[in-house]
Amino acid sequence: MQKESAIREPLILGDKTYHQITEDVCAPVEGKANKYWYMAFSVAVIVALWGVGCILYTIGRGIGVWGLNTTVDWAWDITNFVWWVGIGHAGTLISAVLLLFRQKWRMAINRSAEAMTIFAVMMAALFPGIHMGRIWMAYWVFPLPNQFGSLWVNFNSPLLWDVFAISTYFSVSLVFWYIGLIPDFATIRDRAVKPVSKMAYSVLSFGWTGNAKAWIRFEEVSLVLAGLATPLVFSVHSIVSMDFATSVIPGWHTTIFPPYFVAGAIFSGFAMVQTLLLIARKVLSLESYITVKHIEYMNIVIVITGSIVGVAYLSELFISWYSGVEYEGYAFMNRATGPYWWAYASMMTCNVIIPQLFWFKGIRRSLITSFILSIFVNVGMWFERFVIIVTSLHRDFLPSNWGMFHPTFVDVGIFLGTIGIFFVLFLLYSRFFPVLALNELKSILKSSGDNYKKLHHND
Amino acid sequence: MEVPSEYPEVGFMPLMCQHCNHAPCETVCPVAATTHSDEGFNQMTYNRCIGTRYCANNCPYKVRRFNWFNYVADSKFTNLNPAQDDLSRMVLNPDVVVRSRGVMEKCSLCVQRVQAGKLAAKKASEPLRDGAIQTACSAACPTNAITFGDINDKSSKVRTDAMNDRAYHLLEEVGVKPNVWYQTKVRNSMQTAAEPTA
Numbered sequence: 001m002q003k004e005s006a007i008r009e010p011l012i013l014g015d016k017t018y019h020q021i022t023e024d025v026c027a028p029v030e031g032k033a034n035k036y037w038y039m040a041f042s043v044a045v046i047v048a049l050w051g052v053g054c055i056l057y058t059i060g061r062g063i064g065v066w067g068l069n070t071t072v073d074w075a076w077d078i079t080n081f082v083w084w085v086g087i088g089h090a091g092t093l094i095s096a097v098l099l100l101f102r103q104k105w106r107m108a109i110n111r112s113a114e115a116m117t118i119f120a121v122m123m124a125a126l127f128p129g130i131h132m133g134r135i136w137m138a139y140w141v142f143p144l145p146n147q148f149g150s151l152w153v154n155f156n157s158p159l160l161w162d163v164f165a166i167s168t169y170f171s172v173s174l175v176f177w178y179i180g181l182i183p184d185f186a187t188i189r190d191r192a193v194k195p196v197s198k199m200a201y202s203v204l205s206f207g208w209t210g211n212a213k214a215w216i217r218f219e220e221v222s223l224v225l226a227g228l229a230t231p232l233v234f235s236v237h238s239i240v241s242m243d244f245a246t247s248v249i250p251g252w253h254t255t256i257f258p259p260y261f262v263a264g265a266i267f268s269g270f271a272m273v274q275t276l277l278l279i280a281r282k283v284l285s286l287e288s289y290i291t292v293k294h295i296e297y298m299n300i301v302i303v304i305t306g307s308i309v310g311v312a313y314l315s316e317l318f319i320s321w322y323s324g325v326e327y328e329g330y331a332f333m334n335r336a337t338g339p340y341w342w343a344y345a346s347m348m349t350c351n352v353i354i355p356q357l358f359w360f361k362g363i364r365r366s367l368i369t370s371f372i373l374s375i376f377v378n379v380g381m382w383f384e385r386f387v388i389i390v391t392s393l394h395r396d397f398l399p400s401n402w403g404m405f406h407p408t409f410v411d412v413g414i415f416l417g418t419i420g421i422f423f424v425l426f427l428l429y430s431r432f433f434p435v436l437a438l439n440e441l442k443s444i445l446k447s448s449g450d451n452y453k454k455l456h457h458n459d
Numbered sequence: 460m461e462v463p464s465e466y467p468e469v470g471f472m473p474l475m476c477q478h479c480n481h482a483p484c485e486t487v488c489p490v491a492a493t494t495h496s497d498e499g500f501n502q503m504t505y506n507r508c509i510g511t512r513y514c515a516n517n518c519p520y521k522v523r524r525f526n527w528f529n530y531v532a533d534s535k536f537t538n539l540n541p542a543q544d545d546l547s548r549m550v551l552n553p554d555v556v557v558r559s560r561g562v563m564e565k566c567s568l569c570v571q572r573v574q575a576g577k578l579a580a581k582k583a584s585e586p587l588r589d590g591a592i593q594t595a596c597s598a599a600c601p602t603n604a605i606t607f608g609d610i611n612d613k614s615s616k617v618r619t620d621a622m623n624d625r626a627y628h629l630l631e632e633v634g635v636k637p638n639v640w641y642q643t644k645v646r647n648s649m650q651t652a653a654e655p656t657a
Contacts, residue, residue, distance in 0.1 A: 015471065018585040060527075061528065061533070062527050062528040062529060062533070062560045062561065063512075063525070063527050063561065064527025068525075068527070069526060070515070070521060070523075071521060072523070073512035073513075073515045073516045073525065074512060074513075074516055086651045087466075128511075131511070132509050132510045132561070133508070133509065133510015133511075133512070133513055133525065133560065133561025133562055133563075134508070134528065134560075134561040134562065135509075136511050137509045138509065139510055140490045140507075141489050141490060141509070151490075151491070151507070152491070153489060153490060153491065154486075154488055154489055154490060156487075156489035157486065157487050157489040157513070158487065159487065159488075159511055159513055163489070190532070228466075243513075246486075246487075247483065247487065247516065247517045248483045248517060248519055248633055248635070249517060249519075250614075270588050277537055334583065344511055393516060396519065396521070397518065397519045397520070397633070398474075398519075398629075400472075400474070400519070401520075401521040430646040437467040
């Protein structure tokens with residue numbers, strides 16, 4: 001068994017046993033939801049339905065119901081797309097990269113972070129679909145054999161790379177998440193008393209027996225999938241950034257985009273994990289597993305990636321001047337001082353200045369400030385994508401083409417709607433799925449559990 | 460530049476698709492709905508377009524136009540679009556298809572006229588004469604400010620115009636290699652008079 005330094009903070013608090021971990025994690029699945037869950041779920045369903053209505057209205061009437069125009073052909077649609085993909089980055093980073101680096105603290109958060117990833121990527125994937133003028137032809141973006149003649153997709157187009165990047169990322173994340181869930185579903189199955197849930201969890205757990213051979217294979221598959229998923233964490237947002245970086249538009253045509261987008265994605269992903277888990281640990285009474293130390297670790301990731309993003313913003317500004325390209329210079333002057341200065345200011349404040357507060361130990365270990373700051377980051381990262389997309393498009397080369405973007409109620413409705421759908425999925429997940437990787441957690445109980453650490457310390 | 464009235468030297472400049480030989484719109488379409496013809500046209504295949512609008516975003520001239528609505532049926536345009544009733548629909552050019560909602564469109568350099576002109580020359584078994592094909596804009600311009608022709612024909616008027624000292628490409632520095640040339644406007648202003656030129 002692994003020994004852990006006594007001065008390292010325990011990852012599982014309280015006097016926990018293997019059985020108690022099972023009890024704690026299964027409690028939300030086996031018990032009844034309280035009235036707060038029903039209230040949150042009702043609100044989420046209403047907002048989701050409103051969003052679905054707005055989507056159907058767009059499909060029925062045309063993209064003209066959005067605030068787009070000839071100058072600004074993408075705005076909230078692609079902003080939301082990139083925002084959601086970015087959020088969907090933390091899950092796989094936590095479960096794959098941290099697994100390879102043997103970071104044990106990931107075990108308390110990986111399940112929910114991966115669930116968040118899956119749901120966020122689903123929301124992201126919605127936007128490239130609904131932003132199309134003719135969504136009923138959306139299948140043309142797949143290289144399918146067809147009878148139209150020699151028609152094939154255009155492999156030069158970054159949008160096509162997106163199709164492959166997002167679908168690969170989604171499938172690998174889903175498989176990774178599901179493989180991890182199998183032993184935990186089996187635990188719920190073994191404890192289930194009602195025949196319906198027994199049957200449902202039997203199917204979900206794929207007949208997991210829990211013998212040593214199965215565990216060996218489980219760990220091997222997890223490692224292989226972590227190896228496969230790790231490059232994807234970096235490739236997906238690099239490719240998303242190429243939607244902009246390969247264009248000729250000043251403010252988009254930037255070689256810094258791939259690393260800058262990846263750092264931003266991890267930044268926003270961790271902020272969303274933080275937002276969700278700070279609520280979940282309270283509501284589901286998981287304070288012993290998602291400890292202040294876990295919150296602090298995530299805040300450290302946020303302050304580091306936030307600083308990388310800040311350096312990227314400043315490099316962009318500097319290079320726009322230093323390059324001597326007048327279009328590039330104007331694009332950045334216009335971002336900071338033009339009609340969308342407030343969006344740029346919000347982005348800078350929320351993403352660069354505010355997360356720096358996490359250098360203070362008191363702030364990054366406080367639940368309240370962690371929650372508030374995570375919300376700021378979520379807002380700031382939305383503004384970042386808005387700034388990149390809209391301020392670059394609305395004033396490019398020829399002043400006669402300049403214009404503004406004004407969102408309509410449909411733009412707002414669809415964005416809020418995806419947040420609603422996301423929460424519907426996440427709330428259902430928190431009721432029916434084991435929100436912590438309970439079997440994995442048991443593997444660190446004796447090395448990192450509070451009670452065991454005290455015991456060894458007294459040896 | 461942000462307030463035009465502060466820059467009184469503003470000129471009128473018809474701006475249509477520049478039919479770039481290194482077109483940024485063509486590479487970004489995921490379904491290859493916009494492609495280059497061997498005659499140098501930047502072609503738009505309406506019935507292949509799925510409407511991602513990436514081409515319009517990546518156009519430095521912003522000359523692509525999107526069909527945001529179904530203009531021939533949407534109630535919002537009843538008072539604006541005469542083509543919504545059967546009689547008025549006769550104003551529409553029968554040689555050009557009406558583009559549906561959700562597809563991108565742009566100047567085709569009157570490809571229907573080019574095809575008809577080529578066919579007429581072929582039927583008459585004679586080479587295509589310079590000036591035989593006119594685009595709608597070049598035909599309509601009363602001062603002959605717009606010339607259309609074959610740039611590879613060394614004796615054509617468009618070739619002569621494109622080779623003269625006043626000819627330039629709009630936003631040449633972006634490197635998209637347009638097939639449209641403009642003629643710089645010769646101004647007799649106080650500012651240019653003050654600057655001695657070689």
